[in-house]
Amino acid sequence: MKAIVTVMLKPGVLDPQGRAIGHALETLGFDGIGDVRAGKIIELELAETDAGKAKAAAEAMADKLLANTVIESYRVEVV
Amino acid sequence: MKAIVTVMLKPGVLDPQGRAIGHALETLGFDGIGDVRAGKIIELELAETDAGKAKAAAEAMADKLLANTVIESYRVEVV
Amino acid sequence: MSLRAGIVLFPGTNRERDMAIALAKVSGGREPVMIWHKETSLPPLDLIVLPGGFSHGDYLRCGAMAAQSPVMRAVRDFAEAGGHVLGVCNGFQILTEAGMLPGALLRNAGLRFLGQDHSMRVEQTDSIYTSGYAQGQIIRVVLAHGDGNYFADTATLDRLEGEGQVAFRYASPSGEVSDATNPNGSQRGIAGIISANRRVLGLMPHPEDYVDPLMGGEDGLPMFAGIVQGLAA
Amino acid sequence: MSARPVSEKLAREFGLNAEEWGRVQTIMGRMPSFTELGIFSVMWSEHCSYKSSRIWLKELPTKAEWVVHGPGENAGVVDIGDGLTAIFKMESHNHPSFIEPYQGAATGVGGILRDVFTMGARPIANLNALRFGRPENPRTKRVVDGVVRGIGGYGNCVGVPTVGGEVNFHAAYDGNPLVNAMTVGIAPKDRIFLSAAAGIGNQVVYVGSKTGRDGIHGATMASAEFDANSEEKRPTVQVGDPFTEKLLIEACLELMGTDAIVAIQDMGAAGLTSSSVEMAGKGGVGIQLDLDSVPQRETGMSAYEMMLSESQERMLIVLRPGAEEIARAIFEKWDLDFAVIGHITDTGRIVVRHKGVTEADIPLGPLADEAPLYRRPIQWPVPLPVLDNATITCTMPTDQALLQLVASPDLCSRAWIASQYDPAVGGQTVKKPGQADAAIVKIEGSNRALAITTDCTPRYCQADPKMGGMQAVAEAWRNITATGARPLAITDNMNFGNPEKPEIMGQFAAAIQGMAEACIALDFPVVSGNVSLYNETEGKGILPTPAIGGLGVIEDAHVARGIAIEPHQDLVLIGETAGWLGQSLFLREIMGREEGAPPPVNLVAERRNGDFVRHQIAKGCVHACHDVSDGGLLVALAEMALAGNCGLALDELNTAHATHAFLFGEDQSRYVIAAKDASGLLEEARTAGIPACLLGRTGGNELTFPGGSSVSLADLKEAHERFFKTWMS
Numbered sequence A, B: 001m002k003a004i005v006t007v008m009l010k011p012g013v014l015d016p017q018g019r020a021i022g023h024a025l026e027t028l029g030f031d032g033i034g035d036v037r038a039g040k041i042i043e044l045e046l047a048e049t050d051a052g053k054a055k056a057a058a059e060a061m062a063d064k065l066l067a068n069t070v071i072e073s074y075r076v077e078v079v
Numbered sequence C: 001m002s003l004r005a006g007i008v009l010f011p012g013t014n015r016e017r018d019m020a021i022a023l024a025k026v027s028g029g030r031e032p033v034m035i036w037h038k039e040t041s042l043p044p045l046d047l048i049v050l051p052g053g054f055s056h057g058d059y060l061r062c063g064a065m066a067a068q069s070p071v072m073r074a075v076r077d078f079a080e081a082g083g084h085v086l087g088v089c090n091g092f093q094i095l096t097e098a099g100m101l102p103g104a105l106l107r108n109a110g111l112r113f114l115g116q117d118h119s120m121r122v123e124q125t126d127s128i129y130t131s132g133y134a135q136g137q138i139i140r141v142v143l144a145h146g147d148g149n150y151f152a153d154t155a156t157l158d159r160l161e162g163e164g165q166v167a168f169r170y171a172s173p174s175g176e177v178s179d180a181t182n183p184n185g186s187q188r189g190i191a192g193i194i195s196a197n198r199r200v201l202g203l204m205p206h207p208e209d210y211v212d213p214l215m216g217g218e219d220g221l222p223m224f225a226g227i228v229q230g231l232a233a
Numbered sequence D: 001m002s003a004r005p006v007s008e009k010l011a012r013e014f015g016l017n018a019e020e021w022g023r024v025q026t027i028m029g030r031m032p033s034f035t036e037l038g039i040f041s042v043m044w045s046e047h048c049s050y051k052s053s054r055i056w057l058k059e060l061p062t063k064a065e066w067v068v069h070g071p072g073e074n075a076g077v078v079d080i081g082d083g084l085t086a087i088f089k090m091e092s093h094n095h096p097s098f099i100e101p102y103q104g105a106a107t108g109v110g111g112i113l114r115d116v117f118t119m120g121a122r123p124i125a126n127l128n129a130l131r132f133g134r135p136e137n138p139r140t141k142r143v144v145d146g147v148v149r150g151i152g153g154y155g156n157c158v159g160v161p162t163v164g165g166e167v168n169f170h171a172a173y174d175g176n177p178l179v180n181a182m183t184v185g186i187a188p189k190d191r192i193f194l195s196a197a198a199g200i201g202n203q204v205v206y207v208g209s210k211t212g213r214d215g216i217h218g219a220t221m222a223s224a225e226f227d228a229n230s231e232e233k234r235p236t237v238q239v240g241d242p243f244t245e246k247l248l249i250e251a252c253l254e255l256m257g258t259d260a261i262v263a264i265q266d267m268g269a270a271g272l273t274s275s276s277v278e279m280a281g282k283g284g285v286g287i288q289l290d291l292d293s294v295p296q297r298e299t300g301m302s303a304y305e306m307m308l309s310e311s312q313e314r315m316l317i318v319l320r321p322g323a324e325e326i327a328r329a330i331f332e333k334w335d336l337d338f339a340v341i342g343h344i345t346d347t348g349r350i351v352v353r354h355k356g357v358t359e360a361d362i363p364l365g366p367l368a369d370e371a372p373l374y375r376r377p378i379q380w381p382v383p384l385p386v387l388d389n390a391t392i393t394c395t396m397p398t399d400q401a402l403l404q405l406v407a408s409p410d411l412c413s414r415a416w417i418a419s420q421y422d423p424a425v426g427g428q429t430v431k432k433p434g435q436a437d438a439a440i441v442k443i444e445g446s447n448r449a450l451a452i453t454t455d456c457t458p459r460y461c462q463a464d465p466k467m468g469g470m471q472a473v474a475e476a477w478r479n480i481t482a483t484g485a486r487p488l489a490i491t492d493n494m495n496f497g498n499p500e501k502p503e504i505m506g507q508f509a510a511a512i513q514g515m516a517e518a519c520i521a522l523d524f525p526v527v528s529g530n531v532s533l534y535n536e537t538e539g540k541g542i543l544p545t546p547a548i549g550g551l552g553v554i555e556d557a558h559v560a561r562g563i564a565i566e567p568h569q570d571l572v573l574i575g576e577t578a579g580w581l582g583q584s585l586f587l588r589e590i591m592g593r594e595e596g597a598p599p600p601v602n603l604v605a606e607r608r609n610g611d612f613v614r615h616q617i618a619k620g621c622v623h624a625c626h627d628v629s630d631g632g633l634l635v636a637l638a639e640m641a642l643a644g645n646c647g648l649a650l651d652e653l654n655t656a657h658a659t660h661a662f663l664f665g666e667d668q669s670r671y672v673i674a675a676k677d678a679s680g681l682l683e684e685a686r687t688a689g690i691p692a693c694l695l696g697r698t699g700g701n702e703l704t705f706p707g708g709s710s711v712s713l714a715d716l717k718e719a720h721e722r723f724f725k726t727w728m729s
């Protein structure tokens, strides 16, 4: 199965990268741009064939390594 | 509306980060891990209320700035 | 007295020589031992240093993978038993990722690597790392990082301030601390913090690169001299 | 890519011309296979074969008592005393950096590092010589940003300090930026590793990263002009992995501490093909490769793809019998791939086997020796006529002209760039960017230090390629001298347009001649280098740019001088001032004219003045020293003032030349010296017949000029730092 882990900065954490992207988009002439947040995505091929177990495994990986829960939150999707 | 732009390295392009993450997960004792790819996700709040138009705008942004189409591909989702 | 110092080498560590030179300079030429990240036990040591570099390429998050190294369990045990641990730059990031110091280091606010000199103010002097300085002293150090933007939630920051755990703050050469003197967006201009027991220090700048006037300065020397003095006492 | 029928048409597509295609068939005595044709095409590309440049490169002097290995190895090697050598080279990554600035520049740094550590050296310094298009061109900003990030991203991560370089902007580089990266390493003189394979039956080992389909035909791309369709060539972009490179450096150096290695070679352009062909060819042996064993990142790769892949961070090693286990253990410790992929044979051929099929079987001698070599038609350049200074009347006050000059893109502060690089890692950097005319990097555990610089003034080379080539070498020598170090040798990076055009070949040949004259006169031989041709987009070529990387040594790093002045010192000008305005930045930036012959270099005066300056520094008579180059005397003085955060006051001029010509002319072979008391130095200069004059004194917070006008240090600093701050904000 494939697990997709999306890691974003928590709402209270300033996201300079997101801000810079928003600013650059405006400079390029795009308008109507509100908040921009930048995050990471990690796609994992897993040998596991049970969706529930794959999700649990990916969550364990996120807790342990893929996200730093002091500053980040994550969500896992299994496809 | 909110547009979510996911940017990944094109298939075949070396992904040193993904490789290192996969390796680290194995060292941590997770098994059954195949290919790991790391990418970026950019969440944009857009004033646009038409889903089609929002998607087109986000795609334009990705082409122009958010993705480096020489080595990256992207997909846009509107929510 | 000769200091028994150990420097941990992670794959991608690159400032171990700088650190070894600084430590040897204050310990009569005695070279620190180098400890490979796959080690699970440590020789008898007075000080463990996690040096600068790009452990595991800084991929995913700086210090994240190194914090999970086998050796880090031993380092944590060493600290819990009251041992002294110094983390510089990548070492600081590893200490926060390992939960041995609070907070996290985010991408520099300017989104660029900073390779330049900067001033920092010594905020407390009751540790072996800072006792060689005067309270409020301004020292010049080398910055070399892309992710040195210190973040912690307000409660944590207040606690750090209250407990005197903010060791260094970015400042102007004349000692002011403001947004203008903050190179990387760190909360409250924090450049380094110390554990409540004053034994674990993490800081982003590189005092080890200024221990010789030939290389441009020796403002880092009192830190290393203080370490030797403190551990000899 | 799957195999296609081999034909003359395919050969053309692969960049071979009709005659070369004929030669391939003669050598093979049959129709080559698809893989064989691929091997010929990359080996015979301009990039790998030097077919247009080789006959001219032979004119460069390459020998001196201190040269251990000149051109022909992965990098040049010079003896620096104490049983040590400096190993260095410069290499271009121009085309990749235009297509993908970050990765192009990053992999350029990675490539040149490998050329140096493959010889057994620990890299101790990186430099980069960069040329970009006009800042007004919207594309330039993106290229500058990406290139600078890429160089920093790679160099900072591998832990090699980036200590110097140069940057120019000119419209001629709009479609062809130049990224030339230089690495310097240190190795014991008795532990230098070469690439010539030996020992029939010895194992051929592959280490580093896995092979993917990256950069196939990169070498041929680097040998072709850009056109409107070059976007389609994009998939050849490679991604660098500095982390793996760092591990590779450590693992290779660890293996080099054993006696396991017979020969070692990095896989650079044309990857497995060029490394295996060169190793076996140089050793006069044969080589058999079994591609099934090559570590692969992707599935279903063909022999052709594996042979041509330019995946980064890979090396090829010939091991001594019985050394496999030692070597394997080291690479496994560093988590790197390690695979025995072949062995050395006595056949004089390269044989490539894949999935039970012989995909290539080519005689090595002819592949290398019968590689095409061209004496291309030449149209010798006609140097531009000397500019008559009488046609230049400047009404702009001195202070204003200076402020405008120091704010111009070619003269402004490079701190914005340099501060994205780590100049200090390693703890041996004595003089960082901007502090001295050459970077000074000490050798750990010794007082000895290297002085390193890169130099070229392309506008001079355009106006008079021969004089420009000479000037580039002389300026490198001068920059090393100004620190007090003894210049030893150079590496060069010849960046030119399409060599099939006689006028471009003329520029190339003339530049070589000028360089050769300077190298001989200054005892400053060429020990390594690189040629990058076809730097053209839609027929428009770059300025001829023979970038020079110079290296010198100083016995005691404490003696090395920087450019920063302090108060209460005399300022002395060494060298003859004729007020040469042709091709000066004053002429371009203030008068809006790009005209005239460049300032001539008198190599006798160059050597005499430089030897005098170095001697004065060695005697301890010099506090600070700066050569006079771009922008002329007043710009040199302004740079000294900024570096020391100290003002200065100039005396009234005692000259027949117009003030602006004296202050902004770019006459060569000159230095400004700051000394506590210059009377002794002036006296010695007089006795030695060295032109020298007292210019004024240091001190205060402003620069005061002849005639009484002045500029505050603060205004000068603001002007100097303005360009990048505004442009990149």
Ligand SMILES: Nc1ncnc2c1ncn2[C@@H]1O[C@H](COP(=O)(O)OP(=O)(O)O)[C@@H](O)[C@H]1O
Binding pocket: D047, D048, D057, D060, D070, D071, D072, D073, D074, D075, D076, D089, D091, D115, D268, D269, D492, D493, D494, D526, D527, D528, D529, D530, D531
């Ligand atoms: N312009 C030059 N001047 C002197 N030597 C050169 C020049 N160009 C190339 N060389 C030498 O030719 C050899 C092959 O260079 P190159 O193809 O760049 O090496 P690599 O295969 O490592 O990329 C090297 O020894 C190099 O130093």
Ligand SMILES: [Mg+2]
Binding pocket: D074, D114, D115, D266, D268
């Ligand atoms: Mg090479």
